[in-house]
Amino acid sequence: MADPRPQRRADRPRPQQRTALVTGASAGIGREFARQLAATGYRVIAVARDPDRLRLLTGELGPDHEHLAADLATAVGRQQVVDVLANQRVHLLVNNAGTAVTGAFAAGPLPRTLAMMHLNCEALVTLAHLFLSQAEPGDALLNVSSTLAFAPVPNLSVYSATKAFVTSFSESLWYEHKDRGVYVMSLCPGMTATESQPHTGEDVPAGLVQTPEQVVAAALTALRHRKRPTVISGKKNALFATAARNLPRRVVLGMLGNGRKPSHDAHPH
Numbered sequence: 001m002a003d004p005r006p007q008r009r010a011d012r013p014r015p016q017q018r019t020a021l022v023t024g025a026s027a028g029i030g031r032e033f034a035r036q037l038a039a040t041g042y043r044v045i046a047v048a049r050d051p052d053r054l055r056l057l058t059g060e061l062g063p064d065h066e067h068l069a070a071d072l073a074t075a076v077g078r079q080q081v082v083d084v085l086a087n088q089r090v091h092l093l094v095n096n097a098g099t100a101v102t103g104a105f106a107a108g109p110l111p112r113t114l115a116m117m118h119l120n121c122e123a124l125v126t127l128a129h130l131f132l133s134q135a136e137p138g139d140a141l142l143n144v145s146s147t148l149a150f151a152p153v154p155n156l157s158v159y160s161a162t163k164a165f166v167t168s169f170s171e172s173l174w175y176e177h178k179d180r181g182v183y184v185m186s187l188c189p190g191m192t193a194t195e196s197q198p199h200t201g202e203d204v205p206a207g208l209v210q211t212p213e214q215v216v217a218a219a220l221t222a223l224r225h226r227k228r229p230t231v232i233s234g235k236k237n238a239l240f241a242t243a244a245r246n247l248p249r250r251v252v253l254g255m256l257g258n259g260r261k262p263s264h265d266a267h268p269h
Helices: 028-039 051-061 075-087 110-133 157-180 212-225 235-246 249-257
Strands: 019-023 043-048 066-069 092-095 099-101 140-144 183-188 230-232 266-268
Touching: 019 028, 019 075, 028 043, 028 051, 028 092, 028 212, 043 051, 043 075, 051 066, 066 075, 075 110, 092 110, 099 110, 099 157, 110 140, 110 157, 140 157, 140 212, 157 183, 157 230, 183 212, 212 230, 230 235
Parallel strands: 019 043, 019 092, 043 066, 092 140, 140 183, 183 230
Antiparallel strands: 099 266
């Protein structure tokens, strides 16, 4: 049985070193968060399901960094990360772990949809609650949402609803905690080229796709300024979000529903 404790590469961090815990850190946006945060001086605790990928990541990052293999879609996995937050001083929590189940809602397997909700919503709320309950001025919570938070999406109905929840929840938390010096951000990437969703240009115009590096750079710039409750990466994504919020719902549904083929796949984001 795997050791559930974080695997350390070095002794405890120096007192002045800030610590970031990043979920969904083995690939895509989460891995890039780990890389860029480590490069700016954070000690990173990387959390994901795949221990082999996590070992490769912390090996790349260098000394002082840790990893924890945990499945946040399960109660056991959530408790593993709760234990870390309860016992270590974490200055920045990046709630990035998530997945997308595609396909017509009623035709798909309910257990997979519920597992997505546990991961995208329950795990995020659980970790946010503990983190904020012990956060100090200067700390920050970054919840990764999506530009689909602003629009209903046929054949991604539950996924887009979970992201609407994440953004609404995060914006409320931003207001609740701003006067005590704790910053909360909802990060809303658009289409991002990751291993699970490469978007090579055959399905999506290249100009609409960002890299994880671009998304994370935008997030960390906003994190330094600590002003906006919601950060949308990229001007075109911001235009999409504005249109989705202002056009009639039937128009938005028609635009997003056209050409989206039903399937029943699950994709980590």
